[in-house]
Amino acid sequence: MTEQHLPPGLIGARVRRKEDPRLLTGRAQFVDDVALPGMLEAAILRSPHAHARIVSVDVSAALELPGVFAVITGAEVAQACALPQPVIWRLIPDQRMTDLYALAHDKVRYVGQGVAAVAAADRYVAEDALGLIEVEYEQLPAACTLDEALADGAPLLYENWPDNVSCRQTVPKGDVATAFAAADVIVSETITYGRQMGTPLETRGAVVSWDPFTDRLEAWLSTQSPNLARDLLGEVLGLPVERIRVRTPDVGGGFGNKFDFYGEEVVAALLSKRSGRPVKIIEDRLESFVANAHSREQRIEVEVAAKSDGTITGMRGTVYGVLGGQLSTVGIGPCWAATVLMPGPYDIPNVEVTVVGVVTNRSPYGSYRGWGQPKANIAHERIVEKLARELGMAANDVRRKNLIAPDKFPYPSPVFYYDSGRYEECLEAAERAVVDRGWAKRQAEAAKEGRSLGIGYSFHIEISAIGPSRILNQAGLQHSGFDEESVRIDSTGGVIVRSGLSAMGQGIQTALAQVAAQTLGVPLDSVTVLTGDTETNPYTGYGTGGSRGAALGGGALLRASTRLREKVLRVAAELLEASPDDLVISDGRISVAGTGVGGRSVSMRDVGDATYRRLDGKLPLGETPTLEERDVLDPDNTAFSYGTTAVLAEVDRETGRVQVLDYLIAHDCGTVINPMIVDGQLHGGAAQAIGGALFEEIVYGPDGQPLTTTFMDYLIPTASELPAFETVHLTTTADHIPGGFKGMGEAGTIGGASAITAAIDDALRDLGVGVVQLPITPPRLLSMIEAAEAGGTATDVEEQS
Amino acid sequence: MTSLDVTMTVNGRTVTGRVEARRTLADFLRKDCAATGVHLGCEHGVCGACTVVLDGCTARSCCTLAVQADGAEVMTVEGLADGTDLHPLQEAFWARHGLQCGFCTPGILLTMRELLADNPDPSEEEIRESLSGNICRCTGYQFIVEAVKDAAAVLRASSADRG
Amino acid sequence: MKPAPLDYIRATSVAHAVQVLAENDGDGKVLAGGQSLVPLLAMRLSQPTVLVDLGGLGELSYIRDESGHVEIGAMVRARTVEISSLIADAVPLLPVALRHVGHVTIRNRGTVGGSTAHADPAAELPAVLRALDADVVVTGPSGSRTIGAADFFQGFLTTALAPDEIVTALRVPKSAPGTRVAVQEFARRHGDFAIVAVFAAVELGASGEIAAARIAVAGADQVPVRAAAAEELLAGQDPSPAVLRAAAAEVAGATRPFDDIHGTADYRKKITAVLARRCLEQALPTAERSSAA
Structure with missing residues (x-):
């Protein structure tokens, strides 16, 4: 396999982030820090019922409260909008769409659905006014769980549908029936993945100012996808997009939750139009637990056919996505991804996977870092572990037997072409690191003290660099997937990069600055990266999600900067009376190669001056003034990163508590721009994976009431619950991406739960426990342990709550 | 509903204001004192993003009413650097990649400052325990822990110089 | 919000x-x-x-060494109690328990009077007051009265306080010199309210036998629970594993736990026994346990 080689330099360097000084000193500007003259603050009245018909809404008392400027109801929103809330992922042509508006007007279909909104002098008064709005509901029987929604005679969320199934699609590859008929062994499993969410520490927010005289809209959104949001605001509000400006201030974490387009953005706009004032809506934490995208909740049935030597010949699977009461921006997307990626890194010739999307009286299912892939991963990794137990083999030997070999790339999976990888080498790198860290010895020594330690592995792949626009469109995406970047050198030699990506903590400004600085040969300090304004910055398709920012933005910027460098050399050549081919650039100086220190050279400032200000006799004839290039990268394919996760965990058999003691990721994301940032992304993703495996669950009561609406109940792990993380890196470049970059922003979230469950099984191997429900809370694990000790079925978990 | 006059010192400056009794200290600092480094992550005392120093000890400004802080001395993250010299914790967080989105960072910096004042040479476990009242959703905490260790060493060295 | x-x-x-x-x-x-x-x-x-x-009431901000007990004013911060050397000497269970209350930043502000009056059954301080037979001093329009912890905590977030009374002080009996203390708290995350927590203060006799034990449980009932039967069982016994196990079962037996999203009643009862055993093991020195075993 060919590899792209970049000269050593800033690409690959552990440089400090350019974003940090502002963030460290309180000088950042998050959306709640935006304050405009005359700005109002809004609050939304939310449904207390899981399923009810709205009989009447009386806002008259709220309107009379001093300090209230505008009130809007669901019926008024529907009237004011050109279109209902959009669904951009339309992967299944005959999918039933929910087509609801930003606020409910006929029925409410989940607790927390918006019904009316108030704009007032401040948030205190807005909340006072919510208490004065009278809504009469007629409560309806609810379908709060997957089983309730699929039951015969279930209450219908959408009365014009025959049932609660929004969509069903089967994706085949090869001949799965023959594979299963000819199998030496068949193993199957049903896995329940709990409802979880991204919970960025900054909740979502919007500040929108609608000029009622010109119909121009200025919006500040805490969003990962400013261009998408602008286009969708235009569609929903019926405005031409050139009148809409979306600014993205500092974003306090996104994790997919802020990729989606929510009703609050629309409500803020309409309240602004109505009041003639800028309107701010900041979701509070309680609201975030019902109004922000939920995710992960699926029931997954998976089975594989295999030969007795461990070779997997066929896979069948069905994913039931628990979608909630209306489709989110990404529709069936994450559940579909979980389904079509279920074979994962394994070379399985015959596959048949089915996705079923089911609406329930719960909050909508949307984006969360990983986007289906943690569930695909738990399906293939749990079934590999089970197959290994069935065959009496080591799980990693079954993995080795089936991992896609390096010479099989590009590898056709049921839907995607995996571009490149050295999967087995990655697995072995992790195995070696585990030996080096002495886990087996720790496990044996603990056993002597009566403690139960386990070692677990998982292998994951991650789709990144999303993605070829036309192919995404053919698949059903109502948006593009390219990225555009621009780079300019100013009259004093300083570099400005403009990007349509959002800076949300992932260090994109630093990563892009490293790419530009290395390519142009300038110091990192001379590069400024500007993000967060659709009016002045380039267009990025999709948004800052799908692990695409650094790969596609970096690739586009590399190409633009390369062309800009050529122009710099042509101008410098004129100044130095030399040939461009003889020039080198280093640290912002352009000199004739081989002349050494003190030789003839000009600075980037000289070149800037010759290009912008004092051109005569300096700028070569035929060159246009200014130094600016742009590039659009619409890649030929996505790029697949991959990794092995290894976990050492301890199980307390008396309480069911699991403590992760050590954590290791061997990882390959092609050319690394900044290893420190990559490690930080892996750590943070792994922390979310641990949360999802052991702690985090959005729990509903039998009446559809959410029971986890505070940080006291939705348990994000703290520093005391998390281990130290170790990373090992391989580099297999993506040859179709300039620079060879692959994305990796979601990597840590994908394989963590699988490795943790494997470690738990290993710690309890004498009991034959196999974890198939996540999160595996202490009560759940204790009941599995007790059932196994009593000789019952170890996988029967008593459902609580 | 009562409105009251309050006076307090915020990052060394005396501020006075008339506030509703129900106004939280966090809102007063953010909106009335322009201390927008005070962040609201949960408004119920769990995440720690709103942590400030109130009369010398850390406090959750979301769990404190502005009127309770009448007469108090308050420090926010805006008061941490010495002029344009970053505090050793700020330097260490920068060098060690101890932050990503930065939303939790102000509260963590002030909490760690208090830890290092009480315990200049904390173990990793002590750092983690002290950090456990502040939720970071981005980093997985490891680089924060390393940054705190580095900053502790710098602070110990500088106090040894002074001593 | x-x-x-x-x-x-x-x-x-x-x-x-x-x-x-x-x-x-x-x-x-x-x-x-x-x-x-x-x-x-x-x-x-x-x-x-x-x-x-009550923030301006300096008169409620004191820790006083009285004969036989320590009196703590209601407005004393949890953190102040936690680091007080007087408290550490006189009532060693208190600082060990208070270290489990939230985080330092919470303890910097939270007061002993506030926690007592709030009466969260999962909170540490009420359980310690119950274990140590502390008195709660309350003041109302007709003056002050003293209520024993057993009578003060009446139910979930419910106390014997009248609507016009406030908690003004706690009177906590001093522990005998050499009292061994331990806390075993099971929370999902560090600093969270306990799912269950067990608090023990044990006095040893001259030959290593348990002279007296005081045990209370948080999180396993509507009020903090005193494990009287377990205390009786332990009194005068050598701390053998069998004795500790039997006492732990009695501790669990004294509770009437409830279901919530973090654990069923059944789960709480099971881990109460586990935590009680571990708590006693922790309180009692290893050497004496093994020699008694």
Whole structure:
């Protein structure tokens, strides 16, 4: 396999982030820090019922409260909008769409659905006014769980549908029936993945100012996808997009939750139009637990056919996505991804996977870092572990037997072409690191003290660099997937990069600055990266999600900067009376190669001056003034990163508590721009994976009431619950991406739960426990342990709550 | 509903204001004192993003009413650097990649400052325990822990110089 | 999440605070550290007409060494108790237990009076007061009275306080010299409210036998639970594994736990026995245990 080689330099360097000084000193500007003259603050009245018909809404008392400027109801929103809330992922042509508006007007279909909104002098008064709005509901029987929604005679969320199934699609590859008929062994499993969410520490927010005289809209959104949001605001509000400006201030974490387009953005706009004032809506934490995208909740049935030597010949699977009461921006997307990626890194010739999307009286299912892939991963990794137990083999030997070999790339999976990888080498790198860290010895020594330690592995792949626009469109995406970047050198030699990506903590400004600085040969300090304004910055398709920012933005910027460098050399050549081919650039100086220190050279400032200000006799004839290039990268394919996760965990058999003691990721994301940032992304993703495996669950009561609406109940792990993380890196470049970059922003979230469950099984191997429900809370694990000790079925978990 | 006059010192400056009794200290600092480094992550005392120093000890400004802080001395993250010299914790967080989105960072910096004042040479476990009242959703905490260790060493060295 | 409109009065004396409460006829609420109350206000789960802030009452901010007991003023911060050398010597269980209360930042503000009056059954301080037979001093319009912890905690967030009374002090009996203490708390995350926590203070006799034990449990009932049967079982016994196991079972037997999203009643009962055993093991020195075993 060919590899792209970049000269050593800033690409690959552990440089400090350019974003940090502002963030460290309180000088950042998050959306709640935006304050405009005359700005109002809004609050939304939310449904207390899981399923009810709205009989009447009386806002008259709220309107009379001093300090209230505008009130809007669901019926008024529907009237004011050109279109209902959009669904951009339309992967299944005959999918039933929910087509609801930003606020409910006929029925409410989940607790927390918006019904009316108030704009007032401040948030205190807005909340006072919510208490004065009278809504009469007629409560309806609810379908709060997957089983309730699929039951015969279930209450219908959408009365014009025959049932609660929004969509069903089967994706085949090869001949799965023959594979299963000819199998030496068949193993199957049903896995329940709990409802979880991204919970960025900054909740979502919007500040929108609608000029009622010109119909121009200025919006500040805490969003990962400013261009998408602008286009969708235009569609929903019926405005031409050139009148809409979306600014993205500092974003306090996104994790997919802020990729989606929510009703609050629309409500803020309409309240602004109505009041003639800028309107701010900041979701509070309680609201975030019902109004922000939920995710992960699926029931997954998976089975594989295999030969007795461990070779997997066929896979069948069905994913039931628990979608909630209306489709989110990404529709069936994450559940579909979980389904079509279920074979994962394994070379399985015959596959048949089915996705079923089911609406329930719960909050909508949307984006969360990983986007289906943690569930695909738990399906293939749990079934590999089970197959290994069935065959009496080591799980990693079954993995080795089936991992896609390096010479099989590009590898056709049921839907995607995996571009490149050295999967087995990655697995072995992790195995070696585990030996080096002495886990087996720790496990044996603990056993002597009566403690139960386990070692677990998982292998994951991650789709990144999303993605070829036309192919995404053919698949059903109502948006593009390219990225555009621009780079300019100013009259004093300083570099400005403009990007349509959002800076949300992932260090994109630093990563892009490293790419530009290395390519142009300038110091990192001379590069400024500007993000967060659709009016002045380039267009990025999709948004800052799908692990695409650094790969596609970096690739586009590399190409633009390369062309800009050529122009710099042509101008410098004129100044130095030399040939461009003889020039080198280093640290912002352009000199004739081989002349050494003190030789003839000009600075980037000289070149800037010759290009912008004092051109005569300096700028070569035929060159246009200014130094600016742009590039659009619409890649030929996505790029697949991959990794092995290894976990050492301890199980307390008396309480069911699991403590992760050590954590290791061997990882390959092609050319690394900044290893420190990559490690930080892996750590943070792994922390979310641990949360999802052991702690985090959005729990509903039998009446559809959410029971986890505070940080006291939705348990994000703290520093005391998390281990130290170790990373090992391989580099297999993506040859179709300039620079060879692959994305990796979601990597840590994908394989963590699988490795943790494997470690738990290993710690309890004498009991034959196999974890198939996540999160595996202490009560759940204790009941599995007790059932196994009593000789019952170890996988029967008593459902609580 | 009562409105009251309050006076307090915020990052060394005396501020006075008339506030509703129900106004939280966090809102007063953010909106009335322009201390927008005070962040609201949960408004119920769990995440720690709103942590400030109130009369010398850390406090959750979301769990404190502005009127309770009448007469108090308050420090926010805006008061941490010495002029344009970053505090050793700020330097260490920068060098060690101890932050990503930065939303939790102000509260963590002030909490760690208090830890290092009480315990200049904390173990990793002590750092983690002290950090456990502040939720970071981005980093997985490891680089924060390393940054705190580095900053502790710098602070110990500088106090040894002074001593 | 912003509090509903309310009035605010900064009390100038205990008598003033009581008078305001009496005038508001049950619609007033006492503000001490605010660590539990202010979030409840922000969620509008509590909407008092008036808050009476005790923050200015220096007279309630003291720790006094009395004969036989320590008196702690209601406005003393949890953190102050935690690091007090007087408390560490006289009531060693208290600082060990308070280290489990939230985080330092919470303990910097939270007061002992506030935690006592709030009466969260999962909280540490009420359980310790119960284990040590502390008295709660309360003051109302007709003066002060003293209520034993056993009578003070009446139910979930419910106490013997009248609407116009405030907690002014805690009187905590001193532990015998050499008392061994331990806390075993099971929470999902560090600093969270306990799912179950067990608190023990054990006095050993001259030959290593258990002279007396005091055990209380948080999180396993509507009120903090005193494990009297377990204490009786332990008294006079050598701390053998069998004895500790039997006592732990008695501790669990004394509880009447409830279901919530973090654990069923059944789960709470099971781990109460586990934590009680571990707590006693931790309180008792290894050497004596093994020699007794």
